[in-house]
Amino acid sequence: MPDKTLTLEVVTPERKVLSEEITSIIVPxxxxxxxxxxxxxxxxxxxxxxxxxxxxxxxxKKMAISGGFLEVSDNKASILANTAELAEEVDPKRxxxxxxxxxxxxxxxSGVDLLRAETALKRAIAxxxxxxxxxx
Amino acid sequence: xxxxxxxxxxxxSVKNTQQITKAMEMVAAAKLRRTQGAVVSARPYSNxxxxxxxxxxxxxxxxxxxxxxxxxxKKIGFIIVAANKGLSGGYNANIIRSAVVSxxxxxxxxxxxxxxxxxxxxxxxxxxxxxxxxFIGISDIPKLSEAKELADAVKAFYTEGIxxxxxxxxxxxxxxxxxxxxxxxxxxxxxxxxxxxxxxDYIFDPSPQxxxxxxxxxxxxxxxxxxxxxxxxxxxxATMTAMGSATDNAGEMIDKLTLKYNRARQAAITREISExxxxxxxxxx
Numbered sequence: 284m285p286d287k288t289l290t291l292e293v294v295t296p297e298r299k300v301l302s303e304e305i306t307s308i309i310v311p312x313x314x315x316x317x318x319x320x321x322x323x324x325x326x327x328x329x330x331x332x333x334x335x336x337x338x339x340x341x342x343x344k345k346m347a348i349s350g351g352f353l354e355v356s357d358n359k360a361s362i363l364a365n366t367a368e369l370a371e372e373v374d375p376k377r378x379x380x381x382x383x384x385x386x387x388x389x390x391x392x393s394g395v396d397l398l399r400a401e402t403a404l405k406r407a408i409a410x411x412x413x414x415x416x417x418x419x
Numbered sequence: 420x421x422x423x424x425x426x427x428x429x430x431x432s433v434k435n436t437q438q439i440t441k442a443m444e445m446v447a448a449a450k451l452r453r454t455q456g457a458v459v460s461a462r463p464y465s466n467x468x469x470x471x472x473x474x475x476x477x478x479x480x481x482x483x484x485x486x487x488x489x490x491x492x493k494k495i496g497f498i499i500v501a502a503n504k505g506l507s508g509g510y511n512a513n514i515i516r517s518a519v520v521s522x523x524x525x526x527x528x529x530x531x532x533x534x535x536x537x538x539x540x541x542x543x544x545x546x547x548x549x550x551x552x553x554f555i556g557i558s559d560i561p562k563l564s565e566a567k568e569l570a571d572a573v574k575a576f577y578t579e580g581i582x583x584x585x586x587x588x589x590x591x592x593x594x595x596x597x598x599x600x601x602x603x604x605x606x607x608x609x610x611x612x613x614x615x616x617x618x619x620d621y622i623f624d625p626s627p628q629x630x631x632x633x634x635x636x637x638x639x640x641x642x643x644x645x646x647x648x649x650x651x652x653x654x655x656x657a658t659m660t661a662m663g664s665a666t667d668n669a670g671e672m673i674d675k676l677t678l679k680y681n682r683a684r685q686a687a688i689t690r691e692i693s694e695x696x697x698x699x700x701x702x703x704x
Binding site: 292294295296297298299312313314317324325326327328329351352354356361363365366 | 457460461463464465467468470471474475562563620621622623624625629630633634637640641644
């Protein structure tokens with residue numbers, strides 16, 4: 284019997300990033316990472332900036348997203364993200380620079396919006412992890 | 420009557436103009452194609468977003484959010500999306516006229532304008548409207564971050580109670596030749612009322628309320644973004660059409676001038692021959 288699959292679709296306002304048959308997915312939900320398997324109950328969940336891991340043909344692939352939504356229904360997982368980048372699309376230098384900038388801001392706490400700096404840091408870290416093939 | 424060399428000079432000048440308008444037409448056509456691509460690739464996202472929002476509202480209708488709150492309108496914000504430059508036929512004039520008409524419906528309320536594009540800003544500022552914000556640097560293919568900047572500003576104005584309603588006036592893109600000025604209510608957000616095929620029992624994580632609070636700003640940004648992309652696509656379309664007809668007109672003018680040039684040349688030759696013949700006859704006689 285073939286493996287059960289669900290369709291993963293990742294869309295951003297600028298393009299459709301991905302549409303693939305997968306066997307499982309792990310997403311950064313608001314209250315922590317969450318795994319979704321085929322035949323999941325219908326669900327809508329908010330997502331934090333972080334890494335999406337999805338399994339295709341027994342192998343995990345990764346993608347960095349900067350927050351958004353997940354909708355699951357009828358064996359179809361749709362992710363609406365502001366931005367989404369596959370591992371090979373991430374620019375590690377830019378992400379590294381963004382990370383340092385955000386850290387600097389958090390460190391100084393000088394009148395900047397702390398929440399924004401924190402989100403920026405999360406985004407940068409997610410990108411770096413995806414690009415670096417880090418096993419987290 | 421214009422001399423032969425005068426006509427020749429005119430022809431050359433019109434040809435130069437034609438070259439420029441032709442180049443502008445082609446540039447606009449290339450930009451139009453890319454923007455049209457952006458309009459199309461934004462569609463799955465907006466459809467999905469609307470779908471999720473309508474499901475959410477259908478499953479739990481009594482949720483609250485600052486962006487849904489309906490107030491007695493005392494002051495209304497108008498976002499008017501026009502271009503930064505002219506040479507696009509009636510594009511700017513049409514959108515500005517339509518904005519003036521829309522604002523006339525709200526004569527009893529105070530009105531504040533957020534102008535997008537230099538043309539909108541200059542027009543309304545010159546006529547002493549209250550221009551309370553301006554967004555000039557929208558790229559030829561709008562970026563999400565540009566839409567977000569405006570959406571965030573509008574959101575702040577709304578939640579602080581400066582505006583009680585916000586409308587956006589932009590040009591809807593139908594085809595390259597066909598665009599329509601449109602006024603859309605942006606805030607308070609009117610949630611889409613679609614029938615959701617078979618009421619699925621959704622789990623909301625962590626709660627419907629949190630999801631809604633997170634979803635609405637995205638929805639707002641996306642509405643602004645799609646207005647921007649459609650307006651830009653219309654602008655490129657209008658420029659393309661205007662420059663296309665300018666090129667055609669220049670061609671027509673060149674044809675007419677060439678005919679005139681040939682006639683003048685012919686007349687000069689005929690005159691010369693008749694002078695020579697006349698001279699020869701006089702000598703023989």
